[in-house]
Amino acid sequence: MKKTIAMLPGDGIGKEVMQGAQEVLTVIAEQFGHEFIFTSGLIGGSAIDQRGIPLPPETLELCRNADALMLGAVGGPKWDGEPPENRPERGLLALRKELGLYANIRPVKAYECLTDHSPFKKSVLDGVDFVIVRELTGGLYFGKPSERSGKGGAESAVDTLFYTKEEVRRILTAAFEMAASRRNKVTSVDKANVLESSRMWRETAEEVKAGYPDVELEHMLVDNAAMQLIKNPAQFDVLVTENMFGDILSDEASVLTGSLGMLPSSSLSLNGLHLYEPVHGSAPDIAGENKANPLAMILSAAMMLRTSFGMEEEANAVERAVQLVLDAGKRTGDLAFENDHPLTTDEMIAEIKEGL
Ligand code: ATP
Ligand code: MG
Numbered sequence: 001m002k003k004t005i006a007m008l009p010g011d012g013i014g015k016e017v018m019q020g021a022q023e024v025l026t027v028i029a030e031q032f033g034h035e036f037i038f039t040s041g042l043i044g045g046s047a048i049d050q051r052g053i054p055l056p057p058e059t060l061e062l063c064r065n066a067d068a069l070m071l072g073a074v075g076g077p078k079w080d081g082e083p084p085e086n087r088p089e090r091g092l093l094a095l096r097k098e099l100g101l102y103a104n105i106r107p108v109k110a111y112e113c114l115t116d117h118s119p120f121k122k123s124v125l126d127g128v129d130f131v132i133v134r135e136l137t138g139g140l141y142f143g144k145p146s147e148r149s150g151k152g153g154a155e156s157a158v159d160t161l162f163y164t165k166e167e168v169r170r171i172l173t174a175a176f177e178m179a180a181s182r183r184n185k186v187t188s189v190d191k192a193n194v195l196e197s198s199r200m201w202r203e204t205a206e207e208v209k210a211g212y213p214d215v216e217l218e219h220m221l222v223d224n225a226a227m228q229l230i231k232n233p234a235q236f237d238v239l240v241t242e243n244m245f246g247d248i249l250s251d252e253a254s255v256l257t258g259s260l261g262m263l264p265s266s267s268l269s270l271n272g273l274h275l276y277e278p279v280h281g282s283a284p285d286i287a288g289e290n291k292a293n294p295l296a297m298i299l300s301a302a303m304m305l306r307t308s309f310g311m312e313e314e315a316n317a318v319e320r321a322v323q324l325v326l327d328a329g330k331r332t333g334d335l336a337f338e339n340d341h342p343l344t345t346d347e348m349i350a351e352i353k354e355g356l
Contacts, residue, residue: 002035003309006066008059011045011088012282013292013345014072020294020349021070021301024321027356028305028314039066043095044074044088044282054091060098068308069099069275070301073282096136101267101275102167103174104134104246107303108233108253108263113326117258117335120230128256130236131178134246135171136267138163139197141243161197163242168201172208174268175240176215182237185216189225189241189249201242222249229253254279259334261293264300266307274308276300286333290344293332295322298352321355 005025009018022038029036041059048054054074063069074088082088095101110118110128118125143160150156172188179186188205190198202219209217220228222245228235229252241249254263263279278296286292299322306315330351336342343351 001309001311002037003067004037004039004065005304006063006069007038007040008043008063008069009040009046009072010043010074010282011076012073012284012287013280014044014074014282016287016290016292016345017278017294017297018070018072020345020352021297023349024298024318024352024356025301025305027353028317031317031356032311032314034311034314043071043091045076045079047091048079048082048086048088054086054088055094055098060095063095063099063273066273068304069273070297070304071095071275071277072297073278073280075282076284076287095275096267097142099273099275100137100269100271102135102137102270103171103268104132104136104250105174105178105266105268105303106132106134106250106253106263106279107265108132108256110257111262111323111326113329114258114262114335118256120256124230124233125256127234130233130253131182131238132246132250132253133171133175133178133238133240134250135163135167135241135243136246137243138167139243161195161242161244163197163200165200165204168204169208170270171242172201172205172240175238176208176212179215179238180212184214185218185237187218187220187225187236187239189220189222189239189245191222191245192219193221197242205240225249226252230256250279259293261296261332261334262299263296264303266300266303268307272308274304276304276308290346291333291342292345293334294345294349295332295352298322298349317356318352321352324355325351 009015041062110125140161143162148157192198192202260280267275302315302318305311333342
Protein backbone atom coordinates (compact mmCIF):
# COMPACT_ATOMS: atom_id res chain seq x y z
CA MET A 1 0.00 0.00 0.00
CA LYS A 2 1.10 3.54 -0.68
CA LYS A 3 0.42 6.01 2.16
CA THR A 4 1.38 9.61 2.83
CA ILE A 5 2.11 10.37 6.48
CA ALA A 6 2.40 13.97 7.68
CA MET A 7 5.03 14.16 10.43
CA LEU A 8 4.75 17.10 12.82
CA PRO A 9 7.66 16.75 15.27
CA GLY A 10 6.95 20.01 17.12
CA ASP A 11 9.18 20.90 20.06
CA GLY A 12 11.50 19.43 22.69
CA ILE A 13 11.63 15.63 22.79
CA GLY A 14 8.90 15.60 20.12
CA LYS A 15 11.67 15.83 17.52
CA GLU A 16 13.74 13.05 19.07
CA VAL A 17 10.93 10.54 19.42
CA MET A 18 9.48 11.32 15.97
CA GLN A 19 12.79 10.20 14.49
CA GLY A 20 12.16 6.81 16.10
CA ALA A 21 8.67 6.46 14.67
CA GLN A 22 9.88 7.30 11.17
CA GLU A 23 12.75 4.80 11.33
CA VAL A 24 10.45 2.04 12.60
CA LEU A 25 7.85 2.78 9.93
CA THR A 26 10.57 2.70 7.27
CA VAL A 27 11.58 -0.82 8.33
CA ILE A 28 7.94 -1.92 8.40
CA ALA A 29 7.44 -0.57 4.87
CA GLU A 30 10.44 -2.57 3.65
CA GLN A 31 9.39 -5.76 5.40
CA PHE A 32 5.77 -5.69 4.28
CA GLY A 33 6.24 -4.15 0.84
CA HIS A 34 4.52 -0.81 1.46
CA GLU A 35 5.48 2.66 0.31
CA PHE A 36 5.28 5.30 3.04
CA ILE A 37 5.83 8.89 1.95
CA PHE A 38 6.80 11.14 4.85
CA THR A 39 6.04 14.85 4.65
CA SER A 40 7.07 17.21 7.43
CA GLY A 41 5.45 20.35 8.85
CA LEU A 42 6.05 22.97 11.52
CA ILE A 43 3.77 23.28 14.54
CA GLY A 44 4.01 24.81 18.03
CA GLY A 45 7.07 26.69 19.22
CA SER A 46 9.25 25.79 16.26
CA ALA A 47 6.53 27.20 13.97
CA ILE A 48 6.45 30.39 16.07
CA ASP A 49 10.23 30.69 15.70
CA GLN A 50 10.26 30.20 11.95
CA ARG A 51 6.86 31.53 10.86
CA GLY A 52 5.63 33.70 13.75
CA ILE A 53 2.49 31.59 14.38
CA PRO A 54 1.91 28.15 15.99
CA LEU A 55 -0.08 26.62 13.09
CA PRO A 56 1.03 27.96 9.69
CA PRO A 57 -1.45 27.45 6.82
CA GLU A 58 1.05 25.32 4.88
CA THR A 59 1.12 22.85 7.80
CA LEU A 60 -2.64 22.57 7.71
CA GLU A 61 -2.50 22.06 3.94
CA LEU A 62 0.13 19.35 4.32
CA CYS A 63 -2.09 17.59 6.88
CA ARG A 64 -5.14 17.73 4.64
CA ASN A 65 -3.13 16.09 1.85
CA ALA A 66 -1.96 13.20 4.03
CA ASP A 67 -3.52 9.80 4.85
CA ALA A 68 -2.59 10.08 8.54
CA LEU A 69 -0.85 12.50 10.89
CA MET A 70 1.81 11.94 13.51
CA LEU A 71 2.62 14.58 16.09
CA GLY A 72 5.53 14.69 18.57
CA ALA A 73 4.79 17.37 21.18
CA VAL A 74 4.41 21.13 21.38
CA GLY A 75 5.49 23.67 23.96
CA GLY A 76 8.35 24.60 26.24
CA PRO A 77 9.48 27.43 28.52
CA LYS A 78 11.08 29.27 25.61
CA TRP A 79 7.62 30.47 24.52
CA ASP A 80 6.20 31.35 27.93
CA GLY A 81 6.32 35.03 26.99
CA GLU A 82 4.06 34.62 23.94
CA PRO A 83 0.56 36.12 24.23
CA PRO A 84 -2.13 33.48 25.09
CA GLU A 85 -3.49 33.34 21.53
CA ASN A 86 -0.01 32.66 20.12
CA ARG A 87 1.17 29.95 22.55
CA PRO A 88 2.53 26.68 21.06
CA GLU A 89 -0.44 24.73 22.55
CA ARG A 90 -2.80 26.91 20.48
CA GLY A 91 -1.32 25.28 17.39
CA LEU A 92 -2.49 21.86 18.52
CA LEU A 93 -5.92 23.06 19.69
CA ALA A 94 -6.43 24.78 16.32
CA LEU A 95 -5.33 21.67 14.43
CA ARG A 96 -7.84 19.51 16.37
CA LYS A 97 -10.61 22.00 15.69
CA GLU A 98 -9.75 22.50 11.99
CA LEU A 99 -9.56 18.77 11.29
CA GLY A 100 -12.53 17.79 13.47
CA LEU A 101 -10.42 15.49 15.67
CA TYR A 102 -13.21 14.87 18.18
CA ALA A 103 -12.29 11.59 19.85
CA ASN A 104 -9.10 11.09 21.84
CA ILE A 105 -8.32 7.42 22.37
CA ARG A 106 -5.83 6.48 25.08
CA PRO A 107 -5.10 2.80 25.69
CA VAL A 108 -3.79 2.10 29.19
CA LYS A 109 -2.02 -1.22 29.48
CA ALA A 110 0.11 -2.35 32.39
CA TYR A 111 3.13 -4.23 31.02
CA GLU A 112 3.86 -7.14 33.32
CA CYS A 113 7.61 -6.48 33.16
CA LEU A 114 7.18 -2.83 34.16
CA THR A 115 4.97 -3.25 37.21
CA ASP A 116 7.93 -2.54 39.50
CA HIS A 117 7.91 1.02 38.13
CA SER A 118 4.31 1.66 39.04
CA PRO A 119 3.43 3.08 42.44
CA PHE A 120 0.65 0.47 42.54
CA LYS A 121 0.71 -3.10 43.80
CA LYS A 122 1.00 -5.95 41.31
CA SER A 123 -2.38 -7.29 42.45
CA VAL A 124 -4.03 -3.99 41.45
CA LEU A 125 -2.28 -3.89 38.07
CA ASP A 126 -3.06 -7.48 37.15
CA GLY A 127 -5.20 -7.49 33.99
CA VAL A 128 -5.20 -3.72 33.50
CA ASP A 129 -5.96 -3.19 29.81
CA PHE A 130 -8.50 -0.49 29.05
CA VAL A 131 -9.08 2.44 26.74
CA ILE A 132 -10.16 5.95 27.65
CA VAL A 133 -12.27 7.69 25.01
CA ARG A 134 -12.25 11.44 25.67
CA GLU A 135 -14.39 14.00 23.82
CA LEU A 136 -11.94 16.55 22.45
CA THR A 137 -13.65 19.43 20.67
CA GLY A 138 -16.54 20.49 22.95
CA GLY A 139 -17.46 20.99 26.59
CA LEU A 140 -15.99 23.54 28.99
CA TYR A 141 -12.89 24.21 26.88
CA PHE A 142 -14.87 25.63 23.98
CA GLY A 143 -18.30 26.72 25.35
CA LYS A 144 -19.29 30.38 25.14
CA PRO A 145 -19.49 32.59 27.13
CA SER A 146 -16.02 32.16 28.59
CA GLU A 147 -15.12 35.52 30.07
CA ARG A 148 -14.46 37.73 33.05
CA SER A 149 -16.60 40.66 34.11
CA GLY A 150 -16.88 43.33 36.77
CA LYS A 151 -14.25 45.99 37.31
CA GLY A 152 -11.57 45.15 34.72
CA GLY A 153 -12.66 41.49 34.80
CA ALA A 154 -11.80 41.22 38.48
CA GLU A 155 -15.20 40.41 39.98
CA SER A 156 -16.58 37.33 38.27
CA ALA A 157 -15.74 34.74 35.65
CA VAL A 158 -17.74 32.23 33.63
CA ASP A 159 -17.04 29.16 31.52
CA THR A 160 -19.74 27.18 29.77
CA LEU A 161 -20.16 23.42 29.50
CA PHE A 162 -22.03 23.13 26.22
CA TYR A 163 -22.68 20.04 24.09
CA THR A 164 -25.03 19.36 21.24
CA LYS A 165 -26.79 16.01 21.26
CA GLU A 166 -24.97 15.13 18.05
CA GLU A 167 -21.52 15.76 19.56
CA VAL A 168 -22.41 13.48 22.44
CA ARG A 169 -23.82 10.81 20.18
CA ARG A 170 -20.73 10.63 17.96
CA ILE A 171 -18.29 10.22 20.86
CA LEU A 172 -20.47 7.57 22.50
CA THR A 173 -20.74 5.77 19.18
CA ALA A 174 -16.93 5.78 18.92
CA ALA A 175 -16.80 4.20 22.39
CA PHE A 176 -19.35 1.47 21.58
CA GLU A 177 -17.53 0.66 18.34
CA MET A 178 -14.31 0.31 20.30
CA ALA A 179 -15.94 -1.89 22.96
CA ALA A 180 -17.47 -4.13 20.30
CA SER A 181 -13.95 -4.91 19.08
CA ARG A 182 -12.69 -5.52 22.63
CA ARG A 183 -14.38 -6.94 25.75
CA ASN A 184 -17.86 -5.52 25.14
CA LYS A 185 -18.11 -3.17 28.09
CA VAL A 186 -18.61 0.61 28.10
CA THR A 187 -18.33 2.67 31.28
CA SER A 188 -19.88 6.06 30.63
CA VAL A 189 -18.58 8.66 33.07
CA ASP A 190 -20.65 11.74 33.97
CA LYS A 191 -21.95 13.87 36.84
CA ALA A 192 -25.63 13.30 36.17
CA ASN A 193 -26.63 13.93 39.77
CA VAL A 194 -25.64 17.59 39.31
CA LEU A 195 -25.17 18.59 35.66
CA GLU A 196 -27.85 18.97 32.98
CA SER A 197 -25.27 18.24 30.26
CA SER A 198 -24.51 14.96 32.02
CA ARG A 199 -28.20 13.99 32.10
CA MET A 200 -28.36 14.48 28.32
CA TRP A 201 -25.12 12.47 28.07
CA ARG A 202 -26.66 9.59 30.05
CA GLU A 203 -29.85 9.52 27.96
CA THR A 204 -27.79 9.56 24.77
CA ALA A 205 -25.64 6.70 26.04
CA GLU A 206 -28.78 4.59 26.51
CA GLU A 207 -29.95 5.46 22.98
CA VAL A 208 -26.61 4.52 21.41
CA LYS A 209 -26.51 1.32 23.48
CA ALA A 210 -29.74 0.17 21.82
CA GLY A 211 -27.73 -0.35 18.61
CA TYR A 212 -25.17 -2.57 20.39
CA PRO A 213 -27.08 -5.40 22.12
CA ASP A 214 -23.87 -7.30 22.92
CA VAL A 215 -22.17 -4.40 24.66
CA GLU A 216 -22.80 -3.84 28.35
CA LEU A 217 -23.31 -0.21 29.40
CA GLU A 218 -22.57 1.03 32.90
CA HIS A 219 -22.92 4.63 34.12
CA MET A 220 -20.45 5.93 36.68
CA LEU A 221 -20.21 9.30 38.38
CA VAL A 222 -16.88 10.97 37.73
CA ASP A 223 -15.89 11.20 41.39
CA ASN A 224 -16.41 7.46 41.78
CA ALA A 225 -14.57 6.81 38.50
CA ALA A 226 -11.55 8.71 39.82
CA MET A 227 -11.52 6.40 42.84
CA GLN A 228 -12.20 3.16 40.93
CA LEU A 229 -9.34 3.90 38.51
CA ILE A 230 -6.80 3.47 41.26
CA LYS A 231 -8.74 1.02 43.44
CA ASN A 232 -9.74 -1.55 40.83
CA PRO A 233 -8.57 -0.48 37.35
CA ALA A 234 -8.88 -3.99 35.87
CA GLN A 235 -12.71 -3.64 35.90
CA PHE A 236 -12.62 -1.26 32.91
CA ASP A 237 -12.69 -2.04 29.19
CA VAL A 238 -13.77 1.21 27.50
CA LEU A 239 -14.26 4.35 29.56
CA VAL A 240 -15.93 7.26 27.75
CA THR A 241 -16.35 10.80 28.99
CA GLU A 242 -16.58 14.51 28.15
CA ASN A 243 -13.60 16.77 27.52
CA MET A 244 -12.52 17.97 30.96
CA PHE A 245 -13.39 14.81 32.89
CA GLY A 246 -11.39 12.91 30.25
CA ASP A 247 -8.45 15.26 30.55
CA ILE A 248 -8.21 14.64 34.28
CA LEU A 249 -8.98 10.90 34.29
CA SER A 250 -6.55 10.10 31.48
CA ASP A 251 -3.65 11.74 33.33
CA GLU A 252 -4.65 9.88 36.46
CA ALA A 253 -4.75 6.60 34.55
CA SER A 254 -1.33 7.18 33.02
CA VAL A 255 0.28 6.73 36.44
CA LEU A 256 -0.79 3.07 36.46
CA THR A 257 1.72 2.11 33.80
CA GLY A 258 4.77 3.62 35.42
CA SER A 259 5.92 6.10 32.78
CA LEU A 260 4.42 8.76 30.58
CA GLY A 261 6.97 7.61 28.04
CA MET A 262 4.96 4.41 27.40
CA LEU A 263 1.55 5.78 26.46
CA PRO A 264 0.34 6.25 22.89
CA SER A 265 -2.85 7.97 21.73
CA SER A 266 -4.95 8.61 18.68
CA SER A 267 -7.35 11.44 17.89
CA LEU A 268 -10.06 10.44 15.46
CA SER A 269 -12.12 12.47 13.02
CA LEU A 270 -15.29 11.48 11.17
CA ASN A 271 -13.69 11.83 7.71
CA GLY A 272 -10.95 9.26 8.28
CA LEU A 273 -7.97 11.62 8.69
CA HIS A 274 -6.67 10.78 12.18
CA LEU A 275 -3.80 12.04 14.32
CA TYR A 276 -1.44 9.94 16.45
CA GLU A 277 0.69 11.31 19.27
CA PRO A 278 2.31 10.23 22.52
CA VAL A 279 0.46 11.22 25.69
CA HIS A 280 3.55 12.94 27.10
CA GLY A 281 4.55 16.52 26.36
CA SER A 282 7.75 18.15 25.13
CA ALA A 283 9.64 17.32 28.38
CA PRO A 284 11.83 20.44 28.35
CA ASP A 285 13.84 19.09 31.30
CA ILE A 286 15.40 16.35 29.14
CA ALA A 287 15.01 17.80 25.63
CA GLY A 288 18.06 17.52 23.39
CA GLU A 289 19.81 15.06 25.72
CA ASN A 290 19.05 11.84 23.84
CA LYS A 291 17.35 10.47 26.96
CA ALA A 292 13.65 10.44 26.03
CA ASN A 293 11.75 7.17 25.87
CA PRO A 294 10.60 6.84 22.23
CA LEU A 295 8.18 3.98 22.90
CA ALA A 296 5.01 6.08 23.34
CA MET A 297 5.66 7.59 19.90
CA ILE A 298 6.52 4.21 18.37
CA LEU A 299 3.38 2.64 19.89
CA SER A 300 1.41 5.58 18.43
CA ALA A 301 2.79 4.60 15.03
CA ALA A 302 1.46 1.08 15.65
CA MET A 303 -1.97 2.54 16.42
CA MET A 304 -1.81 4.43 13.12
CA LEU A 305 -0.94 1.28 11.15
CA ARG A 306 -3.91 -0.54 12.66
CA THR A 307 -6.56 2.20 12.78
CA SER A 308 -5.80 4.33 9.72
CA PHE A 309 -4.35 1.76 7.35
CA GLY A 310 -5.94 -1.48 8.57
CA MET A 311 -2.44 -2.99 8.83
CA GLU A 312 -3.08 -5.36 11.74
CA GLU A 313 -0.06 -7.58 11.18
CA GLU A 314 2.27 -4.62 10.81
CA ALA A 315 0.92 -3.04 14.01
CA ASN A 316 1.34 -6.34 15.85
CA ALA A 317 4.94 -6.55 14.63
CA VAL A 318 5.74 -3.15 16.15
CA GLU A 319 4.01 -3.97 19.45
CA ARG A 320 5.76 -7.34 19.60
CA ALA A 321 9.14 -5.67 19.14
CA VAL A 322 8.39 -3.29 22.03
CA GLN A 323 7.36 -6.20 24.25
CA LEU A 324 10.48 -8.17 23.27
CA VAL A 325 12.85 -5.33 24.11
CA LEU A 326 11.15 -4.62 27.45
CA ASP A 327 11.09 -8.30 28.36
CA ALA A 328 14.85 -8.38 27.71
CA GLY A 329 15.20 -5.75 30.43
CA LYS A 330 16.20 -2.93 28.12
CA ARG A 331 15.04 0.47 29.39
CA THR A 332 15.46 4.18 28.84
CA GLY A 333 16.15 6.34 31.89
CA ASP A 334 12.52 6.93 32.82
CA LEU A 335 12.12 3.18 33.41
CA ALA A 336 15.57 2.32 34.72
CA PHE A 337 16.52 2.00 38.36
CA GLU A 338 19.40 3.98 39.81
CA ASN A 339 22.04 1.31 39.33
CA ASP A 340 21.05 0.39 35.78
CA HIS A 341 22.70 1.69 32.66
CA PRO A 342 19.79 3.14 30.72
CA LEU A 343 19.67 3.18 26.95
CA THR A 344 19.72 6.46 25.06
CA THR A 345 16.82 7.36 22.78
CA ASP A 346 18.87 6.32 19.73
CA GLU A 347 19.88 3.03 21.29
CA MET A 348 16.27 2.21 22.16
CA ILE A 349 15.19 3.00 18.59
CA ALA A 350 17.93 0.70 17.28
CA GLU A 351 16.80 -2.10 19.64
CA ILE A 352 13.21 -1.86 18.42
CA LYS A 353 14.28 -1.94 14.76
CA GLU A 354 16.40 -5.00 15.57
CA GLY A 355 13.35 -6.64 17.17
CA LEU A 356 11.10 -6.10 14.14
P1 ATP B 1 4.56 19.97 28.33
O1 ATP B 1 4.11 21.29 28.79
O2 ATP B 1 5.02 19.94 26.91
O3 ATP B 1 3.57 18.87 28.66
P2 ATP B 1 5.97 19.16 30.71
O4 ATP B 1 7.02 19.98 31.41
O5 ATP B 1 4.62 19.03 31.32
O6 ATP B 1 5.87 19.65 29.20
P3 ATP B 1 5.94 16.43 30.05
O7 ATP B 1 6.43 16.14 28.70
O8 ATP B 1 4.48 16.43 30.29
O9 ATP B 1 6.61 17.76 30.53
O10 ATP B 1 6.68 15.41 31.03
C1 ATP B 1 6.50 15.36 32.43
C2 ATP B 1 7.70 14.63 33.03
O11 ATP B 1 7.81 13.31 32.49
C3 ATP B 1 9.03 15.30 32.74
O12 ATP B 1 9.88 15.22 33.86
C4 ATP B 1 9.60 14.52 31.60
O13 ATP B 1 11.01 14.52 31.56
C5 ATP B 1 9.05 13.13 31.81
N1 ATP B 1 8.81 12.50 30.49
C6 ATP B 1 7.77 12.77 29.67
N2 ATP B 1 7.85 12.07 28.54
C7 ATP B 1 8.97 11.34 28.62
C8 ATP B 1 9.61 10.42 27.75
N3 ATP B 1 9.11 10.10 26.55
N4 ATP B 1 10.76 9.86 28.16
C9 ATP B 1 11.27 10.16 29.37
N5 ATP B 1 10.74 11.02 30.24
C10 ATP B 1 9.58 11.61 29.88
MG1 MG C 1 2.88 17.99 30.60
